[in-house]
Amino acid sequence: MPAVLLSGGLLQGGVQGSPVLRLLLRWVRRPLLPVIRLWRRNIQLKVIVTTLLMSLGVVLMLGFVVIGQVRNGLLDAKVNAAQSQAVGGFAAAKVRADEAASLTSGGAAAEVSGTDEAASPSPVQWTNDLVDALSSGGQGAYDVVTLPVEDAFASPRSSGTVDANASIPEALRERLERSPLAAQSYTRVVYKEGKVSQPALVIGKQINDPDGEPYQLYFLFPLTQEEKSLSLVKTTLATAGVFVVVLLGAIAWLVVRQVVTPVRMAAGVAERLSAGRLQERMKVTGEDDIARLGEAFNKMAQNLQLKIQQLEELSRMQRRFVSDVSHELRTPLTTVRMAADVIHEAREDFDLVTARSAELLADQLDRFESLLADLLEISRFDAGAAALEAEPTDLRDVVRRVVGGAEPLAERKGTRIRVVGDQQPVVAEVDARRVERVLRNLVVNAVEHGEGKDVVVRLAAAGGAVAVSVRDYGVGLKPGEATRVFSRFWRADPARARTTGGTGLGLSIALEDARLHGGWLQAWGEPGGGSQFRLTLPRTADEPLRGSPIPLEPRDSRQSRRAREAARAGRPVDAAGVTSSSAHGGGGASVPVQPVGDRLPPRDASAGRRHGAAADPAALPGSSARVVSCPSVPAQPSGGRPSAATARTGDGAAADAARDAADGRNGDVAGDDRVVDDRAEGRRDGRAHGPVTGPVTGPVAGRTTGRTGAVGPERTDSGPGAPVEQEEATRGH
Amino acid sequence: MMWFMKGRVLVVDDDTALAEMLGIVLRGEGFEPAFVADGDKALAAFREAKPDLVLLDLMLPGRDGIEVCRQIRAESGVPIVMLTAKSDTVDVVVGLESGADDYVVKPFKPKELVARIRARLRRSEEPAPEQLTIGDLVIDVAGHSVKRDGQAIALTPLEFDLLVALARKPWQVFTREVLLEQVWGYRHAADTRLVNVHVQRLRSKVEKDPEHPEIVVTVRGVGYKAGPS
Numbered sequence: 024m025p026a027v028l029l030s031g032g033l034l035q036g037g038v039q040g041s042p043v044l045r046l047l048l049r050w051v052r053r054p055l056l057p058v059i060r061l062w063r064r065n066i067q068l069k070v071i072v073t074t075l076l077m078s079l080g081v082v083l084m085l086g087f088v089v090i091g092q093v094r095n096g097l098l099d100a101k102v103n104a105a106q107s108q109a110v111g112g113f114a115a116a117k118v119r120a121d122e123a124a125s126l127t128s129g130g131a132a133a134e135v136s137g138t139d140e141a142a143s144p145s146p147v148q149w150t151n152d153l154v155d156a157l158s159s160g161g162q163g164a165y166d167v168v169t170l171p172v173e174d175a176f177a178s179p180r181s182s183g184t185v186d187a188n189a190s191i192p193e194a195l196r197e198r199l200e201r202s203p204l205a206a207q208s209y210t211r212v213v214y215k216e217g218k219v220s221q222p223a224l225v226i227g228k229q230i231n232d233p234d235g236e237p238y239q240l241y242f243l244f245p246l247t248q249e250e251k252s253l254s255l256v257k258t259t260l261a262t263a264g265v266f267v268v269v270l271l272g273a274i275a276w277l278v279v280r281q282v283v284t285p286v287r288m289a290a291g292v293a294e295r296l297s298a299g300r301l302q303e304r305m306k307v308t309g310e311d312d313i314a315r316l317g318e319a320f321n322k323m324a325q326n327l328q329l330k331i332q333q334l335e336e337l338s339r340m341q342r343r344f345v346s347d348v349s350h351e352l353r354t355p356l357t358t359v360r361m362a363a364d365v366i367h368e369a370r371e372d373f374d375l376v377t378a379r380s381a382e383l384l385a386d387q388l389d390r391f392e393s394l395l396a397d398l399l400e401i402s403r404f405d406a407g408a409a410a411l412e413a414e415p416t417d418l419r420d421v422v423r424r425v426v427g428g429a430e431p432l433a434e435r436k437g438t439r440i441r442v443v444g445d446q447q448p449v450v451a452e453v454d455a456r457r458v459e460r461v462l463r464n465l466v467v468n469a470v471e472h473g474e475g476k477d478v479v480v481r482l483a484a485a486g487g488a489v490a491v492s493v494r495d496y497g498v499g500l501k502p503g504e505a506t507r508v509f510s511r512f513w514r515a516d517p518a519r520a521r522t523t524g525g526t527g528l529g530l531s532i533a534l535e536d537a538r539l540h541g542g543w544l545q546a547w548g549e550p551g552g553g554s555q556f557r558l559t560l561p562r563t564a565d566e567p568l569r570g571s572p573i574p575l576e577p578r579d580s581r582q583s584r585r586a587r588e589a590a591r592a593g594r595p596v597d598a599a600g601v602t603s604s605s606a607h608g609g610g611g612a613s614v615p616v617q618p619v620g621d622r623l624p625p626r627d628a629s630a631g632r633r634h635g636a637a638a639d640p641a642a643l644p645g646s647s648a649r650v651v652s653c654p655s656v657p658a659q660p661s662g663g664r665p666s667a668a669t670a671r672t673g674d675g676a677a678a679d680a681a682r683d684a685a686d687g688r689n690g691d692v693a694g695d696d697r698v699v700d701d702r703a704e705g706r707r708d709g710r711a712h713g714p715v716t717g718p719v720t721g722p723v724a725g726r727t728t729g730r731t732g733a734v735g736p737e738r739t740d741s742g743p744g745a746p747v748e749q750e751e752a753t754r755g756h
Numbered sequence: 757m758m759w760f761m762k763g764r765v766l767v768v769d770d771d772t773a774l775a776e777m778l779g780i781v782l783r784g785e786g787f788e789p790a791f792v793a794d795g796d797k798a799l800a801a802f803r804e805a806k807p808d809l810v811l812l813d814l815m816l817p818g819r820d821g822i823e824v825c826r827q828i829r830a831e832s833g834v835p836i837v838m839l840t841a842k843s844d845t846v847d848v849v850v851g852l853e854s855g856a857d858d859y860v861v862k863p864f865k866p867k868e869l870v871a872r873i874r875a876r877l878r879r880s881e882e883p884a885p886e887q888l889t890i891g892d893l894v895i896d897v898a899g900h901s902v903k904r905d906g907q908a909i910a911l912t913p914l915e916f917d918l919l920v921a922l923a924r925k926p927w928q929v930f931t932r933e934v935l936l937e938q939v940w941g942y943r944h945a946a947d948t949r950l951v952n953v954h955v956q957r958l959r960s961k962v963e964k965d966p967e968h969p970e971i972v973v974t975v976r977g978v979g980y981k982a983g984p985s
Contacts, residue, residue, distance in 0.1 A: 349841055350815060350841035350862075353841040353862040353863050354771050354774055354841060354862060355771075355773070355774075356862070356863040357774055357777075357839075357862040357863040357864060358771070358773045358774045358777045359863075360863045360864070360865065360866075361774075361777045361778070361780075361781055361865075361866045362777055364781075364865060364866045364867070365777075365780060365781065365784070365866065392863055412949075414977070415976060415977030416977065417977065417978075420931070420933075424933070450977055455948065456947070456948070
């Protein structure tokens with residue numbers, strides 16, 4: 024297991040080092056991968072393995088302690104007995120030596136010994152006798168060995184067949200030579216004649232022989248019996264240990280299973296619940312913690328089910344209500360409408376006042392009708408009753424229809440509507456009815472606010488997305504307005520007269536339509552520089568959007584043009600960045616950094632400050648170029664309450680001129696503001712802006728690349744780049 | 757030309773004011789309206805009045821509009837135009853599937869309604885003698901009959917028109933918008949659900965296996981075309 028853990032660590036850490044090493048590691052790791060995965064995913068395995076490892080450790084520790092204790096107990100008795108025996112032996116040897124010495128020196132004492140014949144035995148003989156005498160007392164319980172200290176005359180003597188030199192450890196010998204005291208050691212007794220050596224305790228002492236020569240006398244006490252006992256204990260302990268470990272593992276398995284099984288069951292039930300099977304419940308038995316988990320879980324599931332049912336019920340009621348209101352309102356409205364039309368048709372027969380009244384009646388009925396229709400549409404979205412009927416559609420056809428439908432209005436306004444990027448089919452799975460509604464709204468808005476200048480409808484497809492942008496060169500949008508245009512009933516300037524009397528719900532509905540597709544609807548605009556609305560839709564209905572084939576800020580925006588001119592003039596971009604960022608710091612133009620939408624008042628303040636442009640030019644956000652989210656996330660604060668399509672304001676010409684001048688001086692500052700703004704928004708709504716602002720890494724970098732930074736990543740994936748360029752050429756300045 | 761456009765129109769609507777207003781408008785356009793306010797009496801009134809077209813409100817007391825539509829369709833191919841206050845997909849589709857040829861969403865303009873009625877009545881204009889084939893079907897345009905192996909297949913006038921439109925140009929793929937214009941007489945693209953529902957209805961009558969159509973073939977992403985003869 025440690026190997027697995029190690030591999031796991033390596034796997035996670037990422038291996039540094041030479042490619043060869045990495046290759047080797049990968050080669051080693053590959054067969055282990057399933058194991059690692061199992062380890063990571065299976066808590067039961069983890070617990071069991073841990074239990075096994077830990078119990079193994081405990082058993083081993085216990086075993087060593089127990090064995091040590093047993094060994095000590097066994098040996099203590101043996102050592103005590105051996106020591107007393109050895110002490111006796113040493114005493115006896117000393118007595119014999121003394122006796123022999125006295126015999127040799129004074130023969131008078133010979134009668135005591137009874138070995139008169141051998142009155143003066145040689146030292147060798149004496150030693151042999153001594154060994155025999157001493158060992159005979161032990162009856163095989165021990166062996167006796169003598170070793171001469173100075174190898175002058177004698178070889179070692181030993182009882183039995185003990186190999187004296189091999190059996191006595193060298194260290195013990197040296198110790199005896201140094202010290203007159205007895206010493207002991209453990210050794211193995213080696214026999215000369217093939218007998219198996221055995222463990223033994225050896226106790227030795229250096230004493231003098233009858234001649235006064237020192238020699239070493241050893242007693243060897245075999246420990247065979249004790250070793251047998253010990254090995255028996257060891258075997259027993261090992262067997263018991265193995266059993267304990269295995270049993271502990273099994274117990275751990277059982278216990279963990281008891282806990283894990285309900286947890287797994289809960290996980291399974293939770294998965295099914297989240298998949299919509301709300302009637303799923305856990306089985307609850309007993310009253311333990313697991314049962315409580317189950318009960319709590321079931322209670323939660325029940326509450327969820329209840330709430331969901333309530334919401335569904337509410338939604339159903341809402342839909343019913345909308346449907347009923349719709350019907351109840353529409354039937355009389357139809358009658359009124361028809362009556363009004365009949366009267367309207369006959370208005371030439373009336374006097375002037377009545378005729379005019381008939382006209383007003385008919386006009387306002389139109390308005391009332393479209394308002395009612397839009398309200399009902401919005402309430403359908405709010406009730407979640409809107410359903411997408413997506414099928415593969417060539418957006419060029421939709422655009423063609425929309426442009427065709429807007430032609431009469433465009434002619435009246437003197438506007439030319441150009442379509443760019445319709446060389447190749449732009450096919451996506453969309454609800455053509457809804458997309459047409461969105462585009463009709465955008466195009467009509469663009470014509471209405473385009474001040475007679477061209478309106479460019481651009482199509483593009485790239486990656487998993489298709490996009491249609493509608494660009495106008497009219498009054499444009501003030502900073503902050505790019506989000507607010509999507510608010511319901513929002514008007515840029517309430518004082519401004521409406522020419523076509525939109526309901527104020529058009530862009531809100533468009534936004535909802537885009538969301539229903541999983542797409543984005545976004546606005547960009549600069550005061551006096553026109554605006555661009557971009558609809559981005561996923562190519563297939565279930566695909567998430569990552570980017571748009573068309574940059575939100577058009578290339579012919581004032582910002583872009585200025586940046587290009589600067590680049591053409593060879594102005595170092597970095598220097599510009601530094602300049603502007605310092606200007607930014609000094610200018611105190613911190614207002615635009617706020618996220619758009621949630622804090623509208625400060626924005627208005629910034630707009631207000633614009634009129635003091637001469638005094639504080641750095642505070643001028645010269646462009647409202649702003650990536651405005653039309654988030655696909657329903658609960659988004661600013662875009663969540665959608666929107667009024669139409670209104671935009673134009674300041675007076677003088678104000679425009681002043682602003683332009685200020686822009687000229689402070690374009691970089693404005694750019695900086697804008698990019699920071701983008702980033703703030705990106706943070707707020709990563710989903711919508713990820714692709715746009717993602718590559719911008721810092722405020723300064725953001726500024727230098729920022730302008731295109733917002734566009735860059737998108738432009739790279741825009742397949743038909745040619746239309747953009749071509750458009751650029753025609754538009755120019 | 758105007759004379760054959762005039763005709764009897766049965767107005768099935770419980771809202772007396774609306775019915776009366778419809779009457780005024782229809783008379784003004786030269787039609788001859790008859791009225792019934794109750795779904796239960798609608799069928800009897802239909803048999804009695806023998807109208808050239810039925811204007812049917814979907815929400816009726818007694819039998820609802822869908823049911824009335826089915827009953828009328830069961831015994832006649834006379835054009836039925838629904839009046840509905842609901843533009844929700846489900847309601848519209850259910851109405852169309854029950855046999856209505858077209859629908860008008862309230863509130864409608866009188867001109868719009870009249871245009872729809874005329875478009876539905878126009879089909880009885882001069883039938884030029886013409887024989888068409890589509891798949892293994894033989895269409896006699898003048899005789900208003902469709903036959904497979906000599907066996908006549910009963911189609912409503914609208915379904916017949918749809919089939920004829922496809923059969924006249926077997927090489928062409930018709931978008932839903934084009935079909936709306938040619939068959940329903942819409943000048944501007946309207947609800948393409950009309951086309952979808954009626955193609956389904958047509959298939960259920962003329963195809964051997966409606967799941968795998970051979971007469972009216974779907975061209976994915978574009979529209980429909982006639983199957984190979």
